[in-house]
Amino acid sequence: VNIYGDDVSNAGAFRFPANFGNAALAGKLVTRTGYTEIDLLGNNGQVFNNRANVSLHYKVGRNLEASLGWYYGNGNLIRTAGFREYFPNYNRHQFKAELRGDDFFLRAYTTQQQAEGWNIGQTARFINQIWKPTGNNATTGWPGDFATAFAANGGNIGAARAAADQGRYVPGSAQFSSTRDALANTFNTEFIPGSTTVRGQRFRDNSQLFHYEGMYNLTKLLKVADVLVGASLRRFNLESRGTAFPRKADGSEYTINEYGAYVQVAKELTLGPLTVKPTVALRYDKNQFLPGGFTPRAAAVVSYGVHNIRASWQSAFRNPSPGQLFALPPAGQNGEVGGLAVSYNGALLNTNPGYLQAEVTPFVSNTASGAPQPFNVDPAAFTTEKIKTWEIGYKTLIANQLFIDAVYFSSNYSDFIAAQNVFQLSTPGAGTSALLSPANYRLLQVNFNNTNEIFVRGAALGLEYGLGRGFTVSGNYTYQTGLLTLRDARGNVRNDRAGVPIVKREMSNPEVSQLGRNFFISPKHRYNISLANPRLTDRLGASITYRWTDSMWVEQGITQGDVQLPSWNTVDAQVSYRLPALKTVAKLGATNLLNQYYAQGYGLARIGGLYYLSLTFDELFR
Numbered sequence: 001v002n003i004y005g006d007d008v009s010n011a012g013a014f015r016f017p018a019n020f021g022n023a024a025l026a027g028k029l030v031t032r033t034g035y036t037e038i039d040l041l042g043n044n045g046q047v048f049n050n051r052a053n054v055s056l057h058y059k060v061g062r063n064l065e066a067s068l069g070w071y072y073g074n075g076n077l078i079r080t081a082g083f084r085e086y087f088p089n090y091n092r093h094q095f096k097a098e099l100r101g102d103d104f105f106l107r108a109y110t111t112q113q114q115a116e117g118w119n120i121g122q123t124a125r126f127i128n129q130i131w132k133p134t135g136n137n138a139t140t141g142w143p144g145d146f147a148t149a150f151a152a153n154g155g156n157i158g159a160a161r162a163a164a165d166q167g168r169y170v171p172g173s174a175q176f177s178s179t180r181d182a183l184a185n186t187f188n189t190e191f192i193p194g195s196t197t198v199r200g201q202r203f204r205d206n207s208q209l210f211h212y213e214g215m216y217n218l219t220k221l222l223k224v225a226d227v228l229v230g231a232s233l234r235r236f237n238l239e240s241r242g243t244a245f246p247r248k249a250d251g252s253e254y255t256i257n258e259y260g261a262y263v264q265v266a267k268e269l270t271l272g273p274l275t276v277k278p279t280v281a282l283r284y285d286k287n288q289f290l291p292g293g294f295t296p297r298a299a300a301v302v303s304y305g306v307h308n309i310r311a312s313w314q315s316a317f318r319n320p321s322p323g324q325l326f327a328l329p330p331a332g333q334n335g336e337v338g339g340l341a342v343s344y345n346g347a348l349l350n351t352n353p354g355y356l357q358a359e360v361t362p363f364v365s366n367t368a369s370g371a372p373q374p375f376n377v378d379p380a381a382f383t384t385e386k387i388k389t390w391e392i393g394y395k396t397l398i399a400n401q402l403f404i405d406a407v408y409f410s411s412n413y414s415d416f417i418a419a420q421n422v423f424q425l426s427t428p429g430a431g432t433s434a435l436l437s438p439a440n441y442r443l444l445q446v447n448f449n450n451t452n453e454i455f456v457r458g459a460a461l462g463l464e465y466g467l468g469r470g471f472t473v474s475g476n477y478t479y480q481t482g483l484l485t486l487r488d489a490r491g492n493v494r495n496d497r498a499g500v501p502i503v504k505r506e507m508s509n510p511e512v513s514q515l516g517r518n519f520f521i522s523p524k525h526r527y528n529i530s531l532a533n534p535r536l537t538d539r540l541g542a543s544i545t546y547r548w549t550d551s552m553w554v555e556q557g558i559t560q561g562d563v564q565l566p567s568w569n570t571v572d573a574q575v576s577y578r579l580p581a582l583k584t585v586a587k588l589g590a591t592n593l594l595n596q597y598y599a600q601g602y603g604l605a606r607i608g609g610l611y612y613l614s615l616t617f618d619e620l621f622r
Helices: 037-041 120-131 141-152 157-164 174-185 322-326 357-365 432-436
Strands: 013-015 029-031 049-061 064-080 084-101 104-114 116-119 202-204 208-217 226-237 255-266 269-271 274-287 293-304 307-318 335-337 385-398 402-414 417-425 441-449 453-468 471-485 525-533 540-549 552-554 563-565 568-579 584-591 610-617
Touching (some): 120 174, 357 417, 417 432
Parallel strands (some): 335 441
Antiparallel strands (some): 208 226, 226 255, 255 274, 269 274, 471 525, 540 568, 568 584, 584 610
C-alpha cells in the first residue's frame, strides 16, 4: 500500500500552469512515479528484535525490600507518526532502582537509547529528484519530458509517463541502492557525498530520560485519616546533534525538567447503614518551558450492603512530548515543528507563515472560492493539554454469584495539542497562487493548542456469572464517542460545506472530518464474552473469549490514508495444566485463534493469529 515519491504533499507532483500551451495539460496535476516501502527499505521485509530483563530483589528487613532491574531491547522498526521513519537498529536500556516499605516507596529509573533512523518518504522524493528534478518549469526536467511525450503520443498518459521515466533508478540496481544509501546514511545536517544541494535524511535521537519519585503514607502517624503525600522529578536530556531538535546558541543540547507534588486525603465514615468514603486530592506539576498548574480531584464511594455507588470529578493535564516541544525539520524539508518559539521561529514560520492544508485544498480546487489566509500561531502561548472528567459507577455482587460493574463518564478537553498540516512557501511573499503547485511549498506539521472543544462520552458494563462447578461466563461492553465543536485558527465556529455549524458533532462524521483531521481514533462499540473454568480438574483449566470491535474512522498523520476501518472479531483460547511436582504451570493458547486478519490502520501490517506455549515455574523462594 505504501508508495512514496508520488505523494502530492511531499512534492512528488507537478501542476502545469493554467496557461500551458497544451490545453489538455493546462492546470493539471501530474504525479511522479514512486517507490514501494519494501523497495526503499531494501531488507526484504526482515524484522528482528531481542528482549531481555533481569531484576534482583533483596529483603533489607522484615518490611523493607530493595530491588534493581535492567530491561533491554533492540531491533529494527518503522515508526508511524506524522511520517514513516525506519530505524534499522534501535537499542534501548532501562534501569530501575526501588526501595519499598509498608508505608513508602522511593523509585528511580532511566531510559537510555541509541536511535538513528531516516524518513522513508523524503528519501523516495530525493531519489527521484537526484535522478531527474521536478523543478518549477513545465518545459524542463521530468515535467518537460512528460509534456513532450504526452503531445507526441496523442495524450496517452501511460506512454508519456513511460517516456519520462526512461533511465529511472530501478529498485535493486546499483544506482538506486547507492543513492538510497547516501540519503539514508548521511545526517540531515550534512550534504550527501558529491552534492552541495541535497542533504541526507538520517537523524538521531539518543535522548535520555531520568525519573525520580517517592510516596509516603502518613496514615499511621496521623491516625485521623488516610493521607498520602508524594513528589516526582523528571528530566529529559535531548541528544540529536541538531538532526531532530534545535540546539542552544552555544551549540549545546536542550534539557527538559518536569516536577510535581501531590497530597491525597481519604476518610471512611459510617452513617447508619451507609458507609461513605470521600477522597480529595491536589497535585501541582510544572514543565520548565510551560506554565505550571494544579489538578484537583474529588471522589466518593457510598456502600449499602453489597451495593456500591461511586462518583468522581477530576482534572488533569498532559505535558507535551519532547518532539511536540522542540521538533524542527531541516531547512527546506518537510517535518514536524514543535510548539515552542525556538522551533516555530527556527522553521521561519514567524517571518514566512504557512497556510492550513484544510483551507488550501478548496482553493486549489476552485481559486474563485477565495484565497486562504496565513496561519499564525503565538508560540509564547503554547501550554499544556487539559481535561476535566466526571464519572459515576455502580458495582455489586448478588447472591455471591452475579457480579455487575457499570460506569458512565464525560470528559471535556481544552488546549488540545494537535499538529496541523501547514504549507509553507519556499519563496516568502510569493502569493497564494504559488500554492497551486506542490513544488512551491513544503509541508510542516505544526504543534499548537487548537481552539476546538472536544467532548468524549462513554459508558461500560461488565458482568460475570457463576454457573457452578467452577464455570463462569463473563462479558463486557464499552461505548465511546468523540464530539467536536470545530473552530478556525481565529477561534470562530466553522460550518460544514452545507453551511451547518459544527457544534458538538461526532468527529467521525464525514461532514466534520472532511474539514480537517482531529485524530480521535476509537471504535464506538466493543464487547467480549468469555467462558472459563480454571479448575476443570485438579490440574486442568481452560478459557475461551470472543471479542468484537466496531468499525471506526482512522486519521493518520501526514499520509492520505484516512479510512473507515471495517469491524473485526477474534477468538482467544487457552488451556492450562498444572505440574505440581515441578511447581510449574504449562499454558497452550492462542490469540485470534481462527487467524482472522484485521488491520488497525490504513497501510499498517494486518494482525493474524498468535499461538504460544508457556511454562511458568513458581515458588522458587517459597
